[in-house]
Amino acid sequence: xxxxxxxxxxxxxxxxxxxxxxxxxxxxxxxxxxxxxxxxxxxxxxxxxxxxxxxxxxxxxxxxxxxxxxxxxxxxxxxxxxxxxxxxxxxxxxxxxxxxxxxxxxxxxxxxxxxxxxxxxxxxxxxxxxxxxxxxxxxxxxxxxxxxxxxxxxxxxxxxxxxxxxxxxxxxxxxxxxxxxxxxxxxxxxxxxxxxxxxxxxxxxxxxxxxxxxxxxxxxxxxxxxxxxxxxxxxxxxxxxxxxxxxxxxxxxxxxxxxxxxxxxxxxxxxxxxxxxxxxxxxxxxxxxxxxxxxxxxxxxxxxxxxxxxxxxxxxxxxxxxxxxxxxxxxxxxxxxxxxxxxxxxxxxxxxxxxxxxxxxxxxxxxxxxxxxxxxxxxxxxxxxxxxxxxxxxxxxxxxxxxxxxxxxxxxxxxxxxxxxxxxxxxxxxxxxxxxxxxxxxxxxxxxxxxxxxxxxxxxxxxx
Numbered sequence: 001x002x003x004x005x006x007x008x009x010x011x012x013x014x015x016x017x018x019x020x021x022x023x024x025x026x027x028x029x030x031x032x033x034x035x036x037x038x039x040x041x042x043x044x045x046x047x048x049x050x051x052x053x054x055x056x057x058x059x060x061x062x063x064x065x066x067x068x069x070x071x072x073x074x075x076x077x078x079x080x081x082x083x084x085x086x087x088x089x090x091x092x093x094x095x096x097x098x099x100x101x102x103x104x105x106x107x108x109x110x111x112x113x114x115x116x117x118x119x120x121x122x123x124x125x126x127x128x129x130x131x132x133x134x135x136x137x138x139x140x141x142x143x144x145x146x147x148x149x150x151x152x153x154x155x156x157x158x159x160x161x162x163x164x165x166x167x168x169x170x171x172x173x174x175x176x177x178x179x180x181x182x183x184x185x186x187x188x189x190x191x192x193x194x195x196x197x198x199x200x201x202x203x204x205x206x207x208x209x210x211x212x213x214x215x216x217x218x219x220x221x222x223x224x225x226x227x228x229x230x231x232x233x234x235x236x237x238x239x240x241x242x243x244x245x246x247x248x249x250x251x252x253x254x255x256x257x258x259x260x261x262x263x264x265x266x267x268x269x270x271x272x273x274x275x276x277x278x279x280x281x282x283x284x285x286x287x288x289x290x291x292x293x294x295x296x297x298x299x300x301x302x303x304x305x306x307x308x309x310x311x312x313x314x315x316x317x318x319x320x321x322x323x324x325x326x327x328x329x330x331x332x333x334x335x336x337x338x339x340x341x342x343x344x345x346x347x348x349x350x351x352x353x354x355x356x357x358x359x360x361x362x363x364x365x366x367x368x369x370x371x372x373x374x375x376x377x378x379x380x381x382x383x384x385x386x387x388x389x390x391x392x393x394x395x396x397x398x399x400x401x402x403x404x405x406x407x408x409x410x411x412x413x414x415x416x417x418x419x420x421x422x423x424x425x426x427x428x429x430x431x432x433x434x435x436x437x438x439x440x441x442x443x444x445x446x447x448x449x450x451x452x453x454x455x456x457x458x459x460x461x462x463x464x
Contacts, residue, residue: 057224062184067192100152102411108160122225127154132215136208175337182383186325194319281451287413288445289381324376342453350446353378
């Protein structure tokens with residue numbers, strides 16, 4: 001893949017050399033003469049073992065991008081009692097994930113330019129491991145929030161860089177690889193929701209132990225990225241997702257005289273992402289679907305428990321909602337990449353969400369399993385949004401900018417939602433107003449999703 005990029009640059013340089021010039025007559029520009037960014041050496045071919053390791057790293061990383069959140073949702077009542085949290089503070093706790101994703105996610109492209117995307121994701125997995133190990137034993141709400149923020153910082157940078165890594169390593173398989181990544185993410189989300197309560201009971205009923213066990217899965221995800229971060233042959237492939245190609249082209253002049261060096265730097269023009277209406281539509285769509293997802297992960301188990309469902313069953317219902325993303329997260333990106341307009345998928349997912357919210361309001365316990373399934377289908381707006389990030393930009397650099405902009409802006413938009421649900425729940429004493437808020441947010445989500453699904457690229461819109 002990297003060799004193909006170098007060949008493309010070689011063709012570009014040859015086509016722009018004036019005919020009859022010394023360089024045109026005597027230059028011997030080859031793939032190996034184009035240096036990797038920041039390396040000053042030739043771009044090596046992608047090795048088969050590195051590709052396989054990237055796949056393993058993507059899957060393990062995806063498995064760890066939600067357990068820090070859904071494991072807490074399953075034990076939220078126990079954590080609240082143990083730390084003495086009010087409903088409003090618990091709402092703040094459920095708003096911490098999107099806040100961290102917005103603040104730290106915007107740093108991901110800059111960090112990847114400096115250190116390589118593999119190294120940044122490796123550091124992110126280390127941060128997740130450390131945060132999950134520390135937070136159950138801090139003994140205070142402030143310490144719990146701080147340790148959660150550490151884990152969420154690692155999740156944030158990985159969130160942004162995963163679409164970039166997929167685009168650069170698998171440019172001809174964006175749909176299938178995004179589906180694999182999304183499927184693993186949904187599996188990790190569902191597993192944490194389903195087994196956290198039983199594991200906690202098996203470990204003696206301590207919520208601290210039930211939350212800590214997920215650090216082991218995060219530690220396993222560190223291992224493949226250690227190898228990828230050290231492999232400098234893979235790093236340029238990743239870094240070109242966030243910067244242009246620069247290199248040195250050697251040219252020999254015919255006749256007498258020494259060999260001279262022609263320095264060439266090929267970079268894409270700066271993309272003014274905020275000029276793109278599609279980028280804004282995708283950012284708002286991302287934010288509203290994230291709002292729905294974090295409300296679901298943070299509060300749905302509590303809705304069922306307040307309706308008379310046992311804690312274990314409520315955790316299983318949350319797991320059903322999350323596990324719906326396992327098959328659909330693989331199917332939806334593949335279908336989306338085959339459609340010129342993704343609007344119909346957006347409408348179908350939104351309709352499922354509206355039906356699920358209506359069920360939670362009218363008969364939360366009687367039809368609990370049906371509502372869990374419907375809301376699980378609706379939450380598959382997340383893999384659809386990731387797929388559209390890869391489809392709405394032509395280049396790796398464009399995907400990096402669009403991913404950072406859409407996710408950081410989107411997560412900023414999503415911050416108030418879970419907090420408002422906590423406040424409304426505490427002050428109204430029931431779930432009527434919070435569910436009405438969820439319904440009210442689903443309508444604009446469907447509208448902006450249709451706009452984001454149009455067949456156009458942010459590069460074209462920004463240029464205009």
